[in-house]
Amino acid sequence: MTERSIIFFDIDGTLLNHEKKLPPSTKEAIFKLKELGHEVAIATGRAPFMYQELRKELAIDTFVSYNGQYVVVNGEVLYTNPLKTSSLEKLTEFALHNEHPVVYMDHEDMKANVPEHHYINESIGTLKINQIPTHDPHYYKERALYQSLLFCRVGEEKQYEQQFDDFDFIRWHPFSVDILPKGGSKAKGIEAIVEKLGFSKKNQYAFGDGLNDIEMLSSVTNSVAMGNGEEEVKRAAKYVTKSVEDDGILHGLQMVGLL
Incomplete structure (x- = not known):
């Protein structure tokens, strides 16, 4: 047997195909990794409540959510990095002036600062989670939030990038941008997990396809980009x-010698 390794998988466009389905070859590969004694984890921009069924299906209880801001190991919260509330309040005021909706997200739920907006419905609808945020404009005042969503057209986020130094902005949909704590990333969340579990760099692997995977793929020693990923x-x-549509996970695991 090869040495025990830890493998981190992004969800959308990596574990799940463009129909948000889990390819049979991917599921088989995940369980084969487990049989061989490897640790399998998820690293995603999604909220924990957006992929509970997937974690259950794959028997995974170690994960990086919100692009690194909410990290769980073996079912226990290991690390959190919430957004700065005062800065989020100022951003909300600016967004309202621009008629750009904002969605606030903690580890359990998400709420919008407007009753309804087609940008919200269309972008979140692509995740196929059967959940649209309900209206609560004060949700950010009462709890730790690990990510927010700004809804605007491509390029309009530039004015936010220039004004709000406490946040990073990563676009994931033509109508939506992730708002993260400055410097927060999947790589930071992974760092916390591998330190806790004691995996050496040569035994760390990561698979991803999106712009929010770049820092993860740049920092993990054995990184694999999906063929459907951006250049x-x-x-x-x-x-x-x-x-992902062509058994990309199975092929990649074979390519790096894990299967």
Whole structure:
């Protein structure tokens, strides 16, 4: 048997195909990794409540949520990095002036600062989670929030980037941008997990396809970009596998010698 390793998988466009389905070859590969004694984890921009069923299906209880801001190991919260409330309040005021909706997200739920907006419905609808945020404009005042969503057209986020130094902005949909604590990333969340579990750099692997995976793929020693990923993402990775639609996870695991 090869040495025990830890493998982090992004969800959308990596574990799940573009129909938000888990390819049979991917599921089989995940359980084969477990049989071989490897640790399997998820690293996603999604909220924990957005992929409970997937974690259950794959028997995974170690994960990085919100692009690194909410990290769980073996079912226990290990690390959190919430947004700065005062800065989020100022951003909300600016967004309202621009008629750009904002959604606030903690580890259990998400709430919008407007009753309804087609940008929210269309972008979150692509995740196929059967959940749209309900209205609560004061949700950010009462709890720790680990990510927010700003809804605006491509390019309009530039004015926010210039004004709000406490946040990073990462676009994931033509109508939506992730708002993260400055410097927060999947790589930071992974760092906390591997330190806790004691995996050496050579026994760390990561698979991803999106712009929010770039720092993860750049920092994890054995990084694999999906064939369906953007060119910038592929350049950040050590390896490039086939598309998620073409058994990309299985092929990539075979390519790096884990299967």
